[in-house]
Amino acid sequence: MNTATEPAPMAVTYITQPGRAKIQGSIRVPGDKSISHRSIMLGALADGTTEITGFLQGEDSLNTLRCFRAMGVEITEPVEGRVRVNGVGLHGLKAPAHPLYVGNSGTSMRLMAGILAGQSFDTVLEGDESLSRRPMKRVIDPLTQMGAVIESAEGGRSPLTIRGGQRLRAIEYTLPMASAQVKSCVLLAGLYAEGKTCVTEPAPTRDHTERMLTGFGYPVARDGSTACLDGGGQLIARQIDVPADISSAAFFMVAASIAPEADITLEHVGMNPTRTGVIDILKLMGADITLHNPREVGGEPVADVKIRSAKLRGIDIPEALVPLAIDEFPALFVAAACAEGRTVLTGAEELRVKESDRIAVMADGLNKLGVEATATPDGMIIQGKGANSQSFGSAEIWSQGDHRIAMSFAVAGLRSVGTITIHNCEFVETSFPGFADLFRHCGGGLVDQLVTGERA
Numbered sequence: 483m484n485t486a487t488e489p490a491p492m493a494v495t496y497i498t499q500p501g502r503a504k505i506q507g508s509i510r511v512p513g514d515k516s517i518s519h520r521s522i523m524l525g526a527l528a529d530g531t532t533e534i535t536g537f538l539q540g541e542d543s544l545n546t547l548r549c550f551r552a553m554g555v556e557i558t559e560p561v562e563g564r565v566r567v568n569g570v571g572l573h574g575l576k577a578p579a580h581p582l583y584v585g586n587s588g589t590s591m592r593l594m595a596g597i598l599a600g601q602s603f604d605t606v607l608e609g610d611e612s613l614s615r616r617p618m619k620r621v622i623d624p625l626t627q628m629g630a631v632i633e634s635a636e637g638g639r640s641p642l643t644i645r646g647g648q649r650l651r652a653i654e655y656t657l658p659m660a661s662a663q664v665k666s667c668v669l670l671a672g673l674y675a676e677g678k679t680c681v682t683e684p685a686p687t688r689d690h691t692e693r694m695l696t697g698f699g700y701p702v703a704r705d706g707s708t709a710c711l712d713g714g715g716q717l718i719a720r721q722i723d724v725p726a727d728i729s730s731a732a733f734f735m736v737a738a739s740i741a742p743e744a745d746i747t748l749e750h751v752g753m754n755p756t757r758t759g760v761i762d763i764l765k766l767m768g769a770d771i772t773l774h775n776p777r778e779v780g781g782e783p784v785a786d787v788k789i790r791s792a793k794l795r796g797i798d799i800p801e802a803l804v805p806l807a808i809d810e811f812p813a814l815f816v817a818a819a820c821a822e823g824r825t826v827l828t829g830a831e832e833l834r835v836k837e838s839d840r841i842a843v844m845a846d847g848l849n850k851l852g853v854e855a856t857a858t859p860d861g862m863i864i865q866g867k868g869a870n871s872q873s874f875g876s877a878e879i880w881s882q883g884d885h886r887i888a889m890s891f892a893v894a895g896l897r898s899v900g901t902i903t904i905h906n907c908e909f910v911e912t913s914f915p916g917f918a919d920l921f922r923h924c925g926g927g928l929v930d931q932l933v934t935g936e937r938a
């Protein structure tokens with residue numbers, strides 16, 4: 483089992499190559515991270531064997547898989563995205579011998595906290611340095627209202643010690659922020675609570691938990707912005723086809739939009755309407771994006787997405803789209819930096835509590851590239867460089883242990899006169915294994931360099 487003290491992996495540095503890269507081809511990016519996590523969790527809690535295809539073999543979802551193995555669930559080693567989970571039923575998990583280590587993954591920690599609050603045994607949930615800085619009070623508060631007993635480090639940070647053997651009671655909870663992780667945490671604890679648990683959200687957030695529970699035969703009632711379920715039911719195993727992750731696809735959508743003569747097709751991308759904000763925002767900016775062959779797989783809409791180069795223009799990003807594109811802003815900031823005119827983002831303070839402070843780190847990196855980007859408490863103002871083909875300077879960037887920052891600056895390299903050196907890219911493995919190879923394969927011209935030794 484992983485423990486928080488295992489040796490740090492080698493540090494990886496990307497160096498982008500200047501030149502007129504064309505982004506072309508037809509590719510499938512790895513599986514959706516949110517759906518992959520949930521497929522292991524619900525598969526483990528179901529009765530019967532769940533067969534998963536398209537599973538994301540990234541560090542985040544693999545950490546979820548390892549945690550459930552540590553609680554006695556038989557899960558096959560993933561091979562080319564195929565995984566079989568022998569479910570143990572809602573009450574079949576066993577006490578793990580060690581703390582459960584979730585690495586860099588907020589989704590694992592927050593969703594598992596809900597499940598673990600309902601167990602008969604104690605558990606400790608811990609993560610890496612970045613995760614240990616992220617707020618967990620947002621899940622501790624509602625779970626405590628349900629009767630859970632949770633000890634945390636100072637300020638409601640992890641590690642979390644979750645005391646087993648509590649009787650959970652159902653609550654009606656209004657989320658203080660638009661967060662699918664908190665919504666999912668409360669609903670998953672609700673599986674173990676007496677009565678009807680309801681969660682009301684201030685704005686729509688990704689609904690994979692609700693969809694997948696329904697797919698496992700566990701009814702979730704939806705009434706406007708409120709989702710409710712009754713505790714004490716049963717999940718029945720099923721097959722799950724995980725679509726390609728729109729959040730990973732987003733890097734190629736931006737790359738193709740800002741590179742000259744680009745024409746790329748991204749296959750089998752998840753098109754859940756609670757995730758497609760990035761397409762809406764890029765289209766408002768003038769991007770050339772078309773959807774083909776729309777279909778549904780296992781309760782989730784999917785399509786092939788074609789993107790060609792376009793002259794982007796700056797916009798005021800509608801706040802209603804923010805939760806629907808929450809992980810795509812680092813890439814969207816790069817698009818805005820290449821657009822004609824000013825882009826303004828507001829209502830996105832949640833970006834400050836992701837793997838890094840994505841507002842501060844992106845504004846700082848864009849400034850280094852010579853872009854006028856001003857961080858605001860809840861967003862950013864970016865003065866775009868316009869359609870001028872090589873707009874950015876050379877720079878050295880620290881991605882601060884944040885996979886999406888690393889990939890966003892790799893994409894920015896398409897518009898740089900010089901090289902961009904990006905440190906700490908080993909974290910790309912959390913969500914997008916093989917990113918550098920795929921980017922090169924499409925013409926991205928990235929050089930990745932393995933640096934031995936400790937993480938930078």
Ligand SMILES: O=C(O)C1=C[C@@H](OP(=O)(O)O)[C@@H](O)[C@H](O)C1
Nearest residue numbers: 516589660661662663664808809
């Ligand atoms: O539920 C999920 O799978 C996720 C929800 C979002 O987090 P928040 O709920 O904190 O916004 C998102 O940023 C994260 O990458 C995945």
Ligand SMILES: C=C(OP(=O)(O)O)C(=O)O
Nearest residue numbers: 586587588589590809836
């Ligand atoms: C915020 C993210 O993930 P998590 O919260 O699971 O760490 C992300 O992948 O951008």
